[in-house]
Amino acid sequence: MSNIRIVTDSTADLTPELVERYGIGVVPLEVLANGKAYKDKIDITNEEYYEILRSAETLPTTSQPSPAVFADVYRALAQEGAEHIISIQLSSELSGTYQSSVLAAGLVQDVVTVHNFDSRTATMGLGLIVLSAARMADEGRSLEEIMAQVEYMIQNSDLYFLLDSLDNLHKGGRIGKASHLFGSLLNIKPVLNLSGGVISAYEKVRGNKGNKALERLIAILADKIDPNKKLYCTVGYCDNREIAEYMVEKLKTSVNCDEFIYLQIGSVVATHIGMGAVGLAFYQLEN
Numbered sequence: 001m002s003n004i005r006i007v008t009d010s011t012a013d014l015t016p017e018l019v020e021r022y023g024i025g026v027v028p029l030e031v032l033a034n035g036k037a038y039k040d041k042i043d044i045t046n047e048e049y050y051e052i053l054r055s056a057e058t059l060p061t062t063s064q065p066s067p068a069v070f071a072d073v074y075r076a077l078a079q080e081g082a083e084h085i086i087s088i089q090l091s092s093e094l095s096g097t098y099q100s101s102v103l104a105a106g107l108v109q110d111v112v113t114v115h116n117f118d119s120r121t122a123t124m125g126l127g128l129i130v131l132s133a134a135r136m137a138d139e140g141r142s143l144e145e146i147m148a149q150v151e152y153m154i155q156n157s158d159l160y161f162l163l164d165s166l167d168n169l170h171k172g173g174r175i176g177k178a179s180h181l182f183g184s185l186l187n188i189k190p191v192l193n194l195s196g197g198v199i200s201a202y203e204k205v206r207g208n209k210g211n212k213a214l215e216r217l218i219a220i221l222a223d224k225i226d227p228n229k230k231l232y233c234t235v236g237y238c239d240n241r242e243i244a245e246y247m248v249e250k251l252k253t254s255v256n257c258d259e260f261i262y263l264q265i266g267s268v269v270a271t272h273i274g275m276g277a278v279g280l281a282f283y284q285l286e287n
Contacts (some may be wrong), residue, residue, distance in 0.1 A: 010040035031221035033060035070104030078112035093197030118281035124236030125159040125281035161279025189213035231257035233282035
Protein backbone atom coordinates (compact mmCIF):
# COMPACT_ATOMS: atom_id res chain seq x y z
CA MET A 1 0.00 0.00 0.00
CA SER A 2 1.13 3.57 -0.70
CA ASN A 3 2.99 5.52 1.99
CA ILE A 4 0.39 8.25 1.36
CA ARG A 5 -2.92 7.60 3.09
CA ILE A 6 -6.22 9.44 3.01
CA VAL A 7 -8.33 10.24 6.07
CA THR A 8 -11.79 11.74 6.19
CA ASP A 9 -14.76 11.82 8.53
CA SER A 10 -17.97 9.83 8.42
CA THR A 11 -19.96 12.61 6.73
CA ALA A 12 -18.20 11.68 3.46
CA ASP A 13 -20.78 8.86 3.41
CA LEU A 14 -18.46 6.46 1.60
CA THR A 15 -19.57 2.84 1.35
CA PRO A 16 -17.70 0.23 3.45
CA GLU A 17 -16.52 -1.34 0.19
CA LEU A 18 -14.84 1.86 -0.99
CA VAL A 19 -13.30 2.50 2.42
CA GLU A 20 -11.79 -0.99 2.50
CA ARG A 21 -10.73 -1.02 -1.15
CA TYR A 22 -8.65 2.15 -0.82
CA GLY A 23 -7.62 1.90 2.83
CA ILE A 24 -9.30 5.17 3.78
CA GLY A 25 -9.24 6.19 7.43
CA VAL A 26 -12.68 7.34 8.58
CA VAL A 27 -13.23 9.26 11.82
CA PRO A 28 -16.85 9.05 13.02
CA LEU A 29 -18.98 11.93 14.17
CA GLU A 30 -21.72 11.19 16.69
CA VAL A 31 -25.46 11.66 16.88
CA LEU A 32 -27.40 11.91 20.13
CA ALA A 33 -30.94 10.58 19.81
CA ASN A 34 -33.39 9.68 22.56
CA GLY A 35 -30.70 10.15 25.18
CA LYS A 36 -28.23 7.77 23.54
CA ALA A 37 -25.03 8.56 21.62
CA TYR A 38 -24.26 6.69 18.41
CA LYS A 39 -21.05 6.75 16.39
CA ASP A 40 -22.02 7.38 12.78
CA LYS A 41 -21.89 4.16 10.72
CA ILE A 42 -20.34 2.21 13.62
CA ASP A 43 -22.98 1.93 16.33
CA ILE A 44 -25.96 2.24 14.03
CA THR A 45 -26.79 1.62 10.37
CA ASN A 46 -28.30 4.28 8.16
CA GLU A 47 -31.62 2.43 7.98
CA GLU A 48 -31.81 2.02 11.76
CA TYR A 49 -31.15 5.71 12.22
CA TYR A 50 -33.74 6.72 9.65
CA GLU A 51 -36.35 4.92 11.75
CA ILE A 52 -35.26 6.84 14.83
CA LEU A 53 -35.31 10.11 12.91
CA ARG A 54 -38.81 9.53 11.58
CA SER A 55 -40.26 8.95 15.04
CA ALA A 56 -38.15 11.38 17.12
CA GLU A 57 -40.21 13.92 19.05
CA THR A 58 -37.24 16.28 19.24
CA LEU A 59 -34.52 16.65 16.62
CA PRO A 60 -31.40 14.62 17.49
CA THR A 61 -28.14 16.51 17.84
CA THR A 62 -24.71 15.87 16.33
CA SER A 63 -21.18 16.34 17.64
CA GLN A 64 -17.72 16.51 16.13
CA PRO A 65 -14.88 14.09 16.94
CA SER A 66 -12.23 15.19 19.42
CA PRO A 67 -8.63 15.80 18.31
CA ALA A 68 -7.67 12.67 20.27
CA VAL A 69 -9.90 10.50 18.07
CA PHE A 70 -8.28 11.88 14.93
CA ALA A 71 -4.82 11.42 16.45
CA ASP A 72 -5.55 7.75 17.15
CA VAL A 73 -6.44 7.20 13.48
CA TYR A 74 -3.34 9.08 12.30
CA ARG A 75 -1.07 7.02 14.58
CA ALA A 76 -2.64 3.75 13.44
CA LEU A 77 -1.97 4.60 9.80
CA ALA A 78 1.61 5.62 10.65
CA GLN A 79 2.12 2.19 12.20
CA GLU A 80 0.93 0.69 8.91
CA GLY A 81 3.68 2.59 7.08
CA ALA A 82 2.09 5.92 6.22
CA GLU A 83 4.60 8.76 5.94
CA HIS A 84 2.10 11.37 4.75
CA ILE A 85 -1.61 11.62 5.53
CA ILE A 86 -3.98 13.79 3.52
CA SER A 87 -6.88 14.53 5.85
CA ILE A 88 -9.99 15.97 4.16
CA GLN A 89 -12.88 17.08 6.34
CA LEU A 90 -16.45 18.34 6.36
CA SER A 91 -16.79 22.08 5.71
CA SER A 92 -15.60 24.21 8.62
CA GLU A 93 -18.65 26.41 8.03
CA LEU A 94 -20.88 23.51 9.11
CA SER A 95 -18.86 21.81 11.85
CA GLY A 96 -15.75 22.03 14.03
CA THR A 97 -14.53 18.69 12.67
CA TYR A 98 -11.85 20.27 10.47
CA GLN A 99 -10.41 22.18 13.43
CA SER A 100 -10.22 18.94 15.44
CA SER A 101 -8.27 17.35 12.60
CA VAL A 102 -5.81 20.28 12.51
CA LEU A 103 -5.22 20.10 16.26
CA ALA A 104 -4.69 16.34 15.97
CA ALA A 105 -2.03 16.85 13.29
CA GLY A 106 0.03 18.74 15.85
CA LEU A 107 -0.26 15.86 18.31
CA VAL A 108 1.28 13.34 15.90
CA GLN A 109 3.87 15.45 14.07
CA ASP A 110 6.66 13.35 15.58
CA VAL A 111 5.42 10.18 13.83
CA VAL A 112 3.67 11.27 10.62
CA THR A 113 3.10 14.39 8.52
CA VAL A 114 -0.56 15.33 8.17
CA HIS A 115 -1.78 17.67 5.43
CA ASN A 116 -5.20 19.07 6.40
CA PHE A 117 -7.86 20.22 3.95
CA ASP A 118 -11.19 21.93 4.59
CA SER A 119 -13.37 20.48 1.84
CA ARG A 120 -15.89 23.35 1.99
CA THR A 121 -18.55 20.74 1.28
CA ALA A 122 -20.22 17.69 2.85
CA THR A 123 -21.73 14.25 2.26
CA MET A 124 -21.57 13.29 -1.45
CA GLY A 125 -19.40 16.36 -2.19
CA LEU A 126 -16.85 15.37 0.43
CA GLY A 127 -17.04 11.76 -0.69
CA LEU A 128 -16.25 12.79 -4.26
CA ILE A 129 -13.05 14.59 -3.22
CA VAL A 130 -11.90 11.86 -0.83
CA LEU A 131 -12.49 9.06 -3.32
CA SER A 132 -10.56 10.83 -6.06
CA ALA A 133 -7.61 11.41 -3.72
CA ALA A 134 -7.68 7.80 -2.51
CA ARG A 135 -7.69 6.46 -6.05
CA MET A 136 -4.70 8.64 -6.94
CA ALA A 137 -2.78 7.37 -3.89
CA ASP A 138 -3.64 3.80 -4.90
CA GLU A 139 -2.24 4.49 -8.37
CA GLY A 140 1.06 5.62 -6.86
CA ARG A 141 0.69 9.30 -7.73
CA SER A 142 2.95 11.78 -5.93
CA LEU A 143 2.00 13.74 -2.83
CA GLU A 144 2.17 16.97 -4.79
CA GLU A 145 -0.13 15.64 -7.53
CA ILE A 146 -2.72 14.42 -5.06
CA MET A 147 -2.76 17.61 -3.02
CA ALA A 148 -3.04 19.72 -6.19
CA GLN A 149 -6.03 17.62 -7.28
CA VAL A 150 -7.67 17.96 -3.87
CA GLU A 151 -7.24 21.72 -3.99
CA TYR A 152 -8.65 21.81 -7.53
CA MET A 153 -11.71 19.84 -6.49
CA ILE A 154 -12.32 22.02 -3.44
CA GLN A 155 -12.30 25.08 -5.69
CA ASN A 156 -14.20 23.59 -8.64
CA SER A 157 -16.62 20.93 -7.44
CA ASP A 158 -20.30 21.72 -6.98
CA LEU A 159 -23.24 20.18 -5.13
CA TYR A 160 -26.95 20.61 -5.82
CA PHE A 161 -29.67 18.82 -3.90
CA LEU A 162 -33.37 18.73 -3.18
CA LEU A 163 -35.14 18.20 0.15
CA ASP A 164 -38.62 17.01 1.04
CA SER A 165 -38.83 19.62 3.79
CA LEU A 166 -36.89 22.53 5.26
CA ASP A 167 -37.94 21.58 8.81
CA ASN A 168 -34.67 19.97 9.92
CA LEU A 169 -32.48 22.67 8.39
CA HIS A 170 -34.58 25.25 10.23
CA LYS A 171 -34.52 23.40 13.57
CA GLY A 172 -30.77 22.93 13.28
CA GLY A 173 -30.18 26.61 12.56
CA ARG A 174 -28.94 26.07 8.98
CA ILE A 175 -31.61 28.37 7.47
CA GLY A 176 -33.50 31.33 8.85
CA LYS A 177 -37.07 31.40 10.17
CA ALA A 178 -38.26 33.56 7.27
CA SER A 179 -36.97 31.13 4.63
CA HIS A 180 -38.57 28.20 6.43
CA LEU A 181 -41.93 29.93 6.77
CA PHE A 182 -41.84 31.04 3.15
CA GLY A 183 -41.26 27.49 1.92
CA SER A 184 -43.88 25.96 4.19
CA LEU A 185 -46.70 28.41 3.48
CA LEU A 186 -46.33 28.54 -0.27
CA ASN A 187 -45.55 24.84 -0.81
CA ILE A 188 -42.17 25.74 -2.21
CA LYS A 189 -39.35 23.25 -2.49
CA PRO A 190 -35.93 24.82 -2.91
CA VAL A 191 -33.15 23.42 -5.01
CA LEU A 192 -30.23 23.92 -2.65
CA ASN A 193 -26.57 24.52 -3.42
CA LEU A 194 -23.61 23.85 -1.15
CA SER A 195 -20.88 26.22 -2.28
CA GLY A 196 -18.01 27.77 -0.37
CA GLY A 197 -19.02 25.69 2.61
CA VAL A 198 -22.44 27.31 2.96
CA ILE A 199 -25.91 25.92 2.13
CA SER A 200 -28.10 28.34 0.18
CA ALA A 201 -31.30 28.21 -1.85
CA TYR A 202 -30.34 28.19 -5.53
CA GLU A 203 -33.89 28.25 -6.87
CA LYS A 204 -37.39 27.91 -5.40
CA VAL A 205 -39.82 25.54 -7.12
CA ARG A 206 -43.51 25.81 -6.28
CA GLY A 207 -45.75 22.75 -6.05
CA ASN A 208 -45.25 18.99 -5.93
CA LYS A 209 -47.32 17.94 -8.92
CA GLY A 210 -45.53 15.48 -11.18
CA ASN A 211 -42.26 15.68 -9.25
CA LYS A 212 -41.87 19.22 -10.52
CA ALA A 213 -39.03 20.03 -8.11
CA LEU A 214 -37.08 16.90 -9.05
CA GLU A 215 -37.48 17.63 -12.75
CA ARG A 216 -36.21 21.15 -12.13
CA LEU A 217 -33.17 19.83 -10.24
CA ILE A 218 -32.40 17.57 -13.20
CA ALA A 219 -32.74 20.51 -15.59
CA ILE A 220 -30.40 22.66 -13.49
CA LEU A 221 -27.78 19.91 -13.39
CA ALA A 222 -28.03 19.33 -17.14
CA ASP A 223 -27.55 23.07 -17.67
CA LYS A 224 -24.59 23.34 -15.28
CA ILE A 225 -22.72 20.33 -16.67
CA ASP A 226 -20.72 20.88 -19.86
CA PRO A 227 -21.34 17.85 -22.13
CA ASN A 228 -17.97 18.39 -23.82
CA LYS A 229 -16.03 17.88 -20.59
CA LYS A 230 -15.43 14.71 -18.63
CA LEU A 231 -17.75 14.48 -15.64
CA TYR A 232 -16.85 12.98 -12.26
CA CYS A 233 -19.72 12.72 -9.84
CA THR A 234 -21.33 11.15 -6.79
CA VAL A 235 -25.06 10.73 -6.25
CA GLY A 236 -26.52 11.16 -2.76
CA TYR A 237 -29.78 9.80 -1.38
CA CYS A 238 -31.41 8.76 1.92
CA ASP A 239 -34.24 6.22 1.85
CA ASN A 240 -35.08 6.95 -1.78
CA ARG A 241 -32.49 5.35 -4.04
CA GLU A 242 -35.09 4.85 -6.78
CA ILE A 243 -35.43 8.65 -7.05
CA ALA A 244 -31.66 9.01 -7.34
CA GLU A 245 -31.57 6.33 -10.04
CA TYR A 246 -34.34 8.12 -11.94
CA MET A 247 -32.32 11.35 -11.82
CA VAL A 248 -29.22 9.57 -13.13
CA GLU A 249 -31.13 7.93 -16.00
CA LYS A 250 -32.40 11.33 -17.06
CA LEU A 251 -28.92 12.88 -16.87
CA LYS A 252 -27.22 10.10 -18.82
CA THR A 253 -28.71 11.40 -22.05
CA SER A 254 -27.00 14.76 -21.73
CA VAL A 255 -23.72 14.35 -19.81
CA ASN A 256 -20.37 12.62 -20.36
CA CYS A 257 -19.89 10.42 -17.29
CA ASP A 258 -18.51 6.87 -17.15
CA GLU A 259 -19.43 6.26 -13.54
CA PHE A 260 -22.20 7.46 -11.22
CA ILE A 261 -21.22 6.53 -7.66
CA TYR A 262 -24.15 6.20 -5.26
CA LEU A 263 -23.57 7.25 -1.64
CA GLN A 264 -26.27 6.88 0.98
CA ILE A 265 -26.48 9.89 3.28
CA GLY A 266 -25.63 8.89 6.84
CA SER A 267 -27.02 9.77 10.25
CA VAL A 268 -25.17 13.03 10.86
CA VAL A 269 -26.13 14.76 7.62
CA ALA A 270 -29.61 13.21 7.59
CA THR A 271 -30.23 14.79 10.99
CA HIS A 272 -29.78 18.23 9.50
CA ILE A 273 -31.44 17.82 6.11
CA GLY A 274 -34.15 15.26 6.89
CA MET A 275 -35.42 12.33 4.87
CA GLY A 276 -36.08 12.36 1.14
CA ALA A 277 -32.92 14.23 0.12
CA VAL A 278 -31.41 13.59 -3.31
CA GLY A 279 -28.54 15.35 -5.01
CA LEU A 280 -25.45 15.28 -7.18
CA ALA A 281 -21.89 16.44 -6.51
CA PHE A 282 -19.58 16.88 -9.47
CA TYR A 283 -16.50 18.40 -11.03
CA GLN A 284 -15.30 18.40 -14.62
CA LEU A 285 -12.03 18.16 -16.54
CA GLU A 286 -11.18 18.71 -20.18
CA ASN A 287 -11.30 15.48 -22.21
